[in-house]
Amino acid sequence: MESGIPSLPEVSHRLFRGSVTGPEYHSDALSDNGLFHSRLPRFVPRRAQQEMALEVGRVLAEGGTLVAESGTGTGKTYAYLVPVIEQGVRAVISTGTRHLQDQIFHRDISEVGRVLGRSVNAVMLKGRSNYLCRYRLRQAMSQTSLTGDDDPALAEIARWAASTREGDIAEMQGVGEQAPVWRLVTSTSDNCLGGKCPEHAGCHVMKARQKALQGDIVVVNHHLFLSDRTLKDDGFGELLPHCDAVIFDEAHSLPSVASDFFGFSLSSFQLEELCRDVVVAEREEGSAVDFADALPAMTRAVVQVNTALHGSQEQILDHGVLDEIPFRQSLDQLNRSLESLRASLELAAPAGEALDKCHQRAVHLQGLLDEWAHGRDRNLVRWLSRSRQWFRLRATPLRIDARFREMMQHARSWIFTSATLAVGNDFSAYTTQLGIDGSQRCWGSPYDFRSRSLLYLPASMPDPRDKEYPDRMTAVIQDVLEASRGRAFCLFTSYGMMNRIHTKLRDRLPWPMLLQGEAPRSELMDRFRQSGDAVLFGTASFWEGVDVPGEALSCVIIDRLPFAAPSDPVLKSRLRACEEEGGNPFMDIQVPAAVQALKQGAGRLIRSEQDRGVLVICDPRIRTSRYGALFLQSLPPMPTCERIEDVTRFFQ
Ligand code: SF4
Structure with missing residues (x-):
């Protein structure tokens, strides 16, 4: 994209901390006579942006936490990118939306780097569902050849798979990102075989994560950041131990995303997908264990839970519903069916990695069901959401502050910024939820x-x-x-x-x-x-x-x-x-x-x-x-x- 920046000599050195003198950080890059004003024709210097950059720079240099509300038009992205790049800190930037993640990675980082004359090794990391899973593609292709079903979208993906380097599904123009076929050829943390996968060496998810570990700036979204921290995604490279600073942009959405990640859920989709994967794994690895009873019993048990919930609201607290006999009986039946499938899978597991993984999944899902049904953790609110065809048992923490604070021990500087964090000038509702303290600043919009x-x-x-x-x-x-x-x-x-x-x-x-x-x-x-x-x-x-x-x-x-x-x-x-x-x-x-x-x-x-x-x-x-x-x-x-x-x- 044409940025309008006069071309600068490419600087090939690594980032350095040249702008930090002692514990102080000074920068006039964003000032009225600074580099941005002279090199970016459309740049408008803003006092709020300059102040925020200094405040962010101070927290990056000294360590600590900054909670910063910055109104529309302040230019908060530059206000944190300039000190990050000038000080050469390794940073993870996490956004609430994909749109902002794209904008920061594709436009803002390179623009700020070019104006400052620094080369920046930035990496964007997406969730695993954005990358082709070569193992599942292979499985889907062999299933198709067996059944004779001809899926043109799958054939097109297979052609692209032969040449793609990144495996990012956004590269595939011909098949929309929402197309159902992607579920068949992308992985979840549930079904990924990790280090035991025969495709591990060429795995796009693993390559993207290794690349992220080499980045000076890694741009992720809150979901991915928290799945890394809560270790809900096995095999993730654990970005945090490798970074000095974490910057949450669109930080207003963080408490609700964290609430989801610090809890758990178990859905009918997960159970149905397990059954499908058992069929494919058994066909490939041939354990000779007979699943003829266990699989249909699981499917019937899932239907039975749906039937027991028929006529209930779409979102239900556990109180009341759990006491209803048909629902309780359906959960007991689900537990028995899952146990029977798990026992069969235990026998089948030695036959191959895929069956072994299915066994681990069954054990994990059984643990979640047990935890949900008994509700031993008093900090977890048990509830469920449902429609006619599916249900999801969910457990969400009442409070997330302790978990969040614990997570913050892994980096020295933390920035939380958004246009909407405070009530008046008071941040306490936000900071109490996350259990954070540190400096708090509020900059209004510069617009008239x-x-x-x-x-x-x-x-x-x-x-x-x-x-x-x-x-x-x-x-x-x-x-x-x-x-x-x-x-x-x-x-x-x-x-x-x-x-x-x-x-x-x-x-x-x-x-x-x-x-x-x-x-x-x-x-x-x-x-x-x-x-x-x-x-x-x-x-x-x-x-x-x-x-x-x-x-x-x-x-x-x-x-x-x-x-x-x-x-x-x-x-x-x-x-x-x-x-x-x-x-x-x-x-x-x-x-x-x-x-x-x-x-x-x-x-x-x-x-x-x-x-x-x-x-x-x-x-x-x-x-x-x-x-x-x-x-x-x-x-x-x-x-x-x-x-x-x-x-x-x-x-x-
Ligand atoms: S390691 Fe996981 S994501 Fe990668 S190819 Fe294998 S199953 Fe797919």
């Missing part, structure tokens, strides 16, 4: 919100629980869209409200009215950007990670303060635990989470210096409740109005 934005809080809105609320909100949204001439995101906290208002408005207004669910998210976003005056109706997944600079998005309308559903099983248990410990669950947990979500939603509006737009919050509690001030204090400094005429004037 006072003159380029407006916060519209419509007057005399009823309480969201009032039956009048949907009609009043529909009228408000219609008025606002007429003033903004479309060009808006309408963000809802529930599907019901989203669908209801979309149905009412779609034929009344002349602009394309896009609805979440009617097409994949990326396609909806493309249509939104291309249209220029579309309106998009969406729920949670559009509240963050969506970037539409320019006039196509001039208005963000939020239906109500985004409190998480109190029916969420883990939240419910955490609220109860907080109360039992004498805390105030609403103010300590629910309000901070909702403030963070609102900041994310509002953050979609102003994405560049030239943007201008209106944020509409229909929920009157932001003004009338005692906690409303916390929401208002956490938003950028926007002028506020209560009348639609002011909105109309803003857009004229």
Whole structure:
């Protein structure tokens, strides 16, 4: 990609610590007269960015922890990349989204390295499902030749497999990343044979990991980082012991990702996949053990659990459900079937590596089932999610602080940054969850919100629980869209409200009215950007990670303060635990989470210096409740109005 940077002589030396004098770190690279200003024509020096770079540099040089909120447009990626590259520390950078991971690796690191005149050995590491598994491809091909099923996608992958060096499935243009065939030819930590695999020498997953160990900067995402640390992925190279610093960008999503990784889950998919792999392994390695009873019994037991859950909610806490006799009986039956399969596999295991691995998986899954059924760990909330065809037994920790702190012993410097970490200027809700302390800094967005934005809080809105609320909100949204001439995101906290208002408005207004669910998210976003005056109706997944600079998005309308559903099983248990410990669950947990979500939603509006737009919050509690001030204090400094005429004037 053309970066616009005047070409610099290639510097081939390794990174060095030339900019650290004693414990102090100084850099003027990002200053008004610095290298970036002189070498990058579009670079705008920002005081917040310079301050953040110095603060990050200090923590990298001295060790410690920095929690930094940095508003949209601060340029926080450069603010940490400059000191990392200048000081030559070995760093792992972990992002919340794949989009940011790509941007940092493909664009930002090379740009910063070139401006600073440093060669940077950066590596991007993805999760194992992004790499071709040569062993499973071989198995899938032999299965196809046996059954005579001709799968053109599989044949195409086999042709590509013969020539690819990296084995990254993103290279394959002809087969989409979501295609079901990839499940057959990529590995999971469950089914990977590791060092015993006949394809180990040429394994793409292993090669990618070895390469990552050589990198000065390794770019990963939070899922991969935590799977390394929680050793949920055997054979991973353990990046942390090899790095000086860890930087979490989009750090606001870290607590929820960590909650998943510090717990465990057992799904019907894992059990069904084990059965399939046993069939293939037995055919290849031929132990002569008879699986004719054990495999169908497992399949029946999985169906029986699904049947016992029929008619239940999609997410269920263990309380109550576990006591229901049909469900308990179905779990007992599942346990017996798993034990019978495990016993058969124990006999078969000596016949080959694949059968041996299946045996280990059966032992592991049995352990998880036992742990879930008995719930011995009081820090784990046991719950389950389900649909008609599948179920997942899940255990999520009530608290993750101790585990997270323990993990932090492995590197000396830790940076947590995002545009949304604080409530007002208070980071305590975030830092308490992760059990971290250290310096905390908050830098607001450099964009001119006072003159380029407006916060519209419509007057005399009823309480969201009032039956009048949907009609009043529909009228408000219609008025606002007429003033903004479309060009808006309408963000809802529930599907019901989203669908209801979309149905009412779609034929009344002349602009394309896009609805979440009617097409994949990326396609909806493309249509939104291309249209220029579309309106998009969406729920949670559009509240963050969506970037539409320019006039196509001039208005963000939020239906109500985004409190998480109190029916969420883990939240419910955490609220109860907080109360039992004498805390105030609403103010300590629910309000901070909702403030963070609102900041994310509002953050979609102003994405560049030239943007201008209106944020509409229909929920009157932001003004009338005692906690409303916390929401208002956490938003950028926007002028506020209560009348639609002011909105109309803003857009004229
Ligand atoms: S080592 Fe694991 S990922 Fe690599 S080829 Fe073998 S099974 Fe696949």
